[in-house]
Amino acid sequence: MKKIASLFLVLILAFGTLLTGCQSSSNQTKSTDKSSDSKKLKIGFLYVGPVGDGGWTYSHDAGRKYLEKELGVTTIYKESVKEDTAEVQKVIEDMINQGVNVVIGTSFGFMDGMEKAAKKHPDVKFMHCSGYKTAENMSTYFGRMYEARYLSGIVAGMKTKTNKIGFVAAYEIPEVIGGIDSFALGVQSVNPNAVVKVAWTHTWYDPAKEKEAAKALLDQGADVITQHQDTAGPQQAAEERGAFSIGYNTDMRDKAPKAYMTAPVWNWGPYYVKQIKAIQDGTWKSESYFGEMKDGIFDLAELTANAPEGAKEAVEKAKADILSGKNKVFQGEIKDQTGAVKVPAGQVMTDKEILNIDWLVQGVEGQIKK
Template sequence: MDRRKFIKYASFTGASFTIAACTERKSNNPQSGVSPRTSPIAVNEPLKVGFVYVGPVGDFGWTYAHDLGRREMEVNLQGRVRSTFIENVSEGADAERVIRQLALDGNKLIFTTSFGYMNPTIKVAKDFPDVYFEHCTGYKRAANVGTYLGRFEEPRYLTGMIAGKMTKSNIIGFIGAYPIPEVIRGIGAFTQGLRATNPKAKLRVVWVQSWYDPAKEREAAQALVNLDADVLTQHTDSAAAVQLAEEKGIFAFGYNTDMSRFGAKAHLTSAINKWGKFYTHKALAVINGTWKPENVWYGIGQGMVDISPLNPAIPQDVQRLVMAKREEFIKGSAHPFNGPVKDQKGVVRVPQGKVLEDKQQLAMDWYVEGVEGSLPKGSLK
């Protein structure tokens, strides 16, 4: 299973972040009663922190966002940490080898940033009980292994709202990586937002079976344009769709980081992930001896996800509508999957007055109403 195969997720700006403000945050982890480990790092010894990346740091997507977080952590903790990263690490035996080597090299905190690293992380952690591990998007924890991700369905919903107001053809194109719960959930949240502002709009999906392949992503974007899509969005890592949209004179949304540099006119906004404050917080917890294995799943309100600055081409009334919904997400008075939510067959999956629970989101294997086509068979994992 590849990378974020369950779950993948304004900005944490280092300039305003101080060590004094970094206190232990509450967690939704069922293991939150576990006592923190109490082995503070020596005051004069920088904490060595290792990162394992599934893609290149220059993808301007998932891996780039994590590396921005790593660099922000170093700025925030100025000399108290020393970090290193290994990029383009495939899952399986290669991942285990890299994670183990980082532990052998003296890294006391290791972030593994791909779902496919989950089992290798757990395996290596057993052999290094005095090393702390944080696995992004996974669900397996241990005495020295925590998990984390962002509620990217919130910014997805907001971008869907914008798409519904900006489309003229009422056809939106979505480039999907793999048809697994993480991506399906993003498709669903986007479509819920889309239909909230434009009930006539439809979403068409093209799967590329890759997280990062600019050529395939561009081909998929072109195929969607050929199907009359005049707004493109994606759950892949390159800026190929934004670049094609700029060439074609249509609109697009970026993903993971602000991709406006690749299409100033086309780019409406991006659903972004920001990891810097979380990385700072966890590193400081290790330094202070207060680290404990948590299950962190944070949204816009906690600052782990958001949307990038809005394109002025978006009408002011639409911008106000979107920002009002954003505030509702922050306050917890709205949810991307507020009922009623129907699937493609018109079956009510979430009744009025209910929301799609986390457990159901993490196993989502169905399209919401408004998505055309069917999920590829035999590819869900």
């Protein structure tokens, strides 16, 4: 009888163990399913500057915060990441080890590092701002900021009294060159006698150096300063000299209130929400997004009282023409600095040509080091 009871007890224990094993397996599967659930996302942002730069990085971080608020997703970020392939890869690996499954890189110089990381981690989604390399799990995104640059050029062209406008520029890459050209075309549309003088800093974030570059342009007679930089240094230099300024990336009126007139500004939040929703819905696909002003990804900030009389009306008319497609900005005839026709009358530059532009339009003073 004891033997039968013992055998029965063994059978019960064995059956209990089997049940326990099944439950463990079930829980493990459930946990795995949760971790692979597309709605359980953790997004990592790589920034080229500090979030407090008030410009480029600040605008992306505002987009990150908007994303968190709208979708309730978890995000992390790393600021002041060097534009070095090995460094970018290291930061991405650290993020992935923290559970990140979507990586967003916000500077052109992150491109090669992100491409390598994307190949190594096919299960992670990558989005790169302003680059041109894509993969099945890596998109690129940017906006036709040249449209807003053109509008800001109208303001500058109407404001200048010396017909000399200074442009503090970062690097000789298409993104910056195209911005200079479109700005100059906007200037020339209202003031064909004005010239745009360029000073290169080879920095994205160096307030002191960028301010000094603006001072040099002011010394050459410029009475309006604009920029493709991440700080308000150039505008502060303008204010100190009694000149006027046009910012970039964000509305910087509080940084130089006596000089600031307007700025082409970014609005990344809605784009980030749209992309993350697509990942959650399983509809996301790699693409090369080149947004237009009508998409809401960028715009020209409201003009201040420092802007010239009649500028608001001129900007509104030009903006309406851009939104309707009547004004393509880069439409011929356009000549380069040597006087050679680069875009014949009646023709419009293609997106590929704009994204690879390496020449300055007639009326711009400054050289591109290649």
